[in-house]
Amino acid sequence: MTRAAGRWSAARVLVAALWAGALWVLGYIAAPAVFGIVGGPLAGDIVGAFLRRLAWISIACAVLMLVLVRLSPDLERGRARYLNLLVLAMLACALVMSVGLQPAMAALREAAGPGGVRSSPVWTEFAVLHGVSQLFHLIEAVLAALLVVRAR
Template sequence: MLANLRLLAASLWAGSVWAVSYLAAPSAFAALDSTQAGTVVGIMLTRLAWLSIALAPLLAVLAWRATDLDAKRRRWLFWLAGGMLACSLAVYLGLQPMMAAIREAAGPAGVRASPQWGRFAALHGVSQALYLLESVLGAMLVVKSR
């Protein structure tokens, strides 16, 4: 039962990262103006961060209590969950607030018209790289959770 719960939690976490990063966010920017899309995606990423904050310790407990895992695989799960959490928190606590401040300072003209556009684009690029890393770690987490 715990092994199934571990796999379910890992799949939920990785699947959520994939769904938001590669389906929902691009769809929002395709369907809405960039200000609205940024707001919607920001809300989704905040919820994803909170999901990460909840699932990382749950997976750690499930791995720690697992009787079907050897020590090496258990360490893998700890490191993968920790890596995913670190990526999520770096974006949520570090990059998102900086990007939000630039958006707010840009005013109604939007970020693209702001002198801070280059900085915003760089932060966005780092954010995308961290979500890509989190996606890869999530795939590994699901595979190692089986």
């Protein structure tokens, strides 16, 4: 591998690791810690703010990865296509969560009122949306692991 090819490879791995790390830390460390310490509606507000920032990180990393894959001279066509598909699948997960599920969940939390969503009639709908959101986060996190491994 030439020095230039090594730099392109390192840049792809760095972006993939940043994206994956953000997903893993928020989803499996920060969010559970916030709910364990703070609890209740405030924890939901804090994690919601984290998730909005994560959506922007995901969009930025996706755009950067797509550019890196497009410009990388060391990637053969099939491998570049595979990486592009991984990135687009991860971006799709992020967009479904940030544009679809999170706003719907926020509306349900607001509709629930000061007593919180758990004690309201919208709890079941909220719980279903939350479960679907967790599934999309898990899918994105698994795809991120593949991206980190395959990005070099």
